[in-house]
Amino acid sequence: MPVNPAPRAYQIVLQAIEEDLRTEKLSVGDQLPGERALAEQHGISRASVRDAIRILDVMGIIKTSTGSGPNSGAVIVSNPSAGISQALRLHLAAKGINVREIVESRILLETWAAQMNPRDPIHAQQVIDRTAVLIMRMDDAQLSREAFHRIDAEFHVLLASMAGNAVVESMMESLRNSISDYVAASIPDDESWQPIVRVLRRQHKAIHHAFATNQRERAAQLLEEHINWFYSQTR
């Protein structure tokens, strides 16, 4: 049975859209041309165009909506972490990537970002302020574990954003998202979670203090210890 009767016709559309994005014929917020227009333009079937649109959707390049109003159809969004996370998650599951590699990569990106001189001091100050709020929210004893993990991820991604490198930030966000389920599943119950969360809170505060007082090397070192310690608890 041929699983893929028209192999890779959709690749033509993916390549053309990549080119249009690169040359800014298409930008974030623009509507993608309709299925029929794309099919005619590239001389391929509408079914192949639909494949390309689904792939762009999964990769976080577009957001599709149903309906027939003026705002229906596919809009360019570029949400890198959604798409890259999905690929990373699947490869992690398939054992093409293991948790060690993800932890190693997180440490690499986060400690690098901590040691960089912030590109934009105003943004850096905003990060300090916003992460202080996140620390307060993570102190709430009523907070669910799921909510804690979400705020925790936001805390790390925000700190990594200080360096002002969108590539590093996207990679960091994807890595963080790709393992959250494994992490959640690896701590079996609330009783095991309580002593862990106390240490995490203390570590977060020390990391925040190092950033706020501009002790960059110290912040990098605390981040590395924090990431390694946490994964040692989840295995």
Place this chain on the structure above:
Amino acid sequence: MPVNPAPRAYQIVLQAIEEDLRTEKLSVGDQLPGERALAEQHGISRASVRDAIRILDVMGIIKTSTGSGPNSGAVIVSNPSAGISQALRLHLAAKGINVREIVESRILLETWAAQMNPRDPIHAQQVIDRTAVLIMRMDDAQLSREAFHRIDAEFHVLLASMAGNAVVESMMESLRNSISDYVAASIPDDESWQPIVRVLRRQHKAIHHAFATNQRERAAQLLEEHINWFYSQTR
């Protein structure tokens, strides 16, 4: 016009396959169940199953083949760099991420990989041997610029693979691929290219020598200088 008439039915299949991979009901080398079986199992249309299969294909989770023999159909492969490259390329194009961020990220990943102790000494020796062959091929005066860039990219990705971290390798490959067209376009003619390529050949040989003699810090330093120098020539 509804672009996505059955939104995200394919997500059911993606999630189920991720779960089967995680619990090792499916492993690399296994055949994916047929379209009909997956459709019945999840109560969705065969068209939605086909969407999921195409997405898995683009993400490098499966390899599909046409035909009707016993080996036709989709086989689990887990080739992370293929899938992540595609997502990163599109987002780099969409976000208009600047060359500085890409150069910075390349230096981060490549110098890190250079300084790591190779996880697998046999693979490390293979990389030394294969990159020696690539250096010889890049010495060919008849080589087109396009072919040079392709071999050059392979050289850098191979060296980065020594560290044995598939996440870093995939990101490196994506970054390298994502900018090759910009690089090619930024050197206007063969006359400007000739003096550049002579320096690149010399730098590649010095980098290779540092790896081959296990001077890891030196290799990292030479890589950083090489990457920075090349981009200074292309702007």
